[in-house]
């Protein structure tokens with residue numbers, strides 16, 4: 386950041402948003418003009434999502450190119466709310482521009498790309514926050530307090546059951562169902578649980594054993610690609626912010 390935000394007569398942090406899909410809700414929550422933060426620009430390749438942003442965030446500017454958000458002089462920090470496989474490229478571009486970044490979980494879809502984000506944040510000295518929002522949930526905070534107070538002694542086992550109450554379509558019939566866009570459910574959705582287990586126990590996983598099967602949803606019939614993805618003449622898909630190689 387080049388200095389304190391200048392925003393007329395307020396000191397609101399001016400937020401640029403990349404991606405206005407489901408997690409656009411986060412941008413709407415963060416938009417509190419006169420109370421610390423406001424969203425000034427939203428980028429999304431999908432015109433319908435841009436229209437949605439315009440309707441929901443009065444006065445916001447919308448663009449199709451994320452670079453226009455990252456480079457905008459009226460953006461102090463960037464929220465990366467795009468599909469998983471786009472995170473490293475977008476987050477690193479913003480970090481290199483000296484803009485603090487909030488990036489949704491999971492960081493990206495390979496260890497190498499995740500490491501690139503962490504390395505870029507370190508090298509540029511720019512702030513990075515990963516959206517493990519469950520750490521802020523009252524129930525999780527309470528559990529952590531109970532553990533920290535020693536009320537249950539040493540934690541030896543943590544058992545997690547993660548229920549998804551809205552059916553499998555969400556994960557098996559859009560970009561979540563294809564490896565090129567995401568990891569499996571364990572690291573995509575379960576990233577929250579793994580983070581909370583680490584957070585509660587103050588430790589990190591050293592060894593993993595797993596088994597499982599796809600029982601209820603079956604193979605995706607015709608998965609919906611991420612918005613902003615188009616078919617090329619050869620039938621391959623390309624997505625903005627991501628190399629198809």
Ligand SMILES: NC(=O)c1ccc[n+]([C@@H]2O[C@H](COP(=O)([O-])OP(=O)(O)OC[C@H]3O[C@@H](n4cnc5c(N)ncnc54)[C@H](O)[C@@H]3O)[C@@H](O)[C@H]2O)c1
Nearest residue numbers: 404405406407408429431451466467469489612613625626
């Ligand atoms: N923390 C949580 O609880 C939580 C919950 C849901 C999703 N997520 C994460 O949030 C991210 C977004 O998920 P979603 O469900 O909102 O996805 P979504 O598909 O609903 O929305 C993604 C949006 O990003 C846009 N987009 C794609 N490429 C872009 C680019 N290069 N630049 C700008 N915009 C681009 C798409 O057009 C789309 O509107 C994912 O990484 C997901 O894992 C986190």
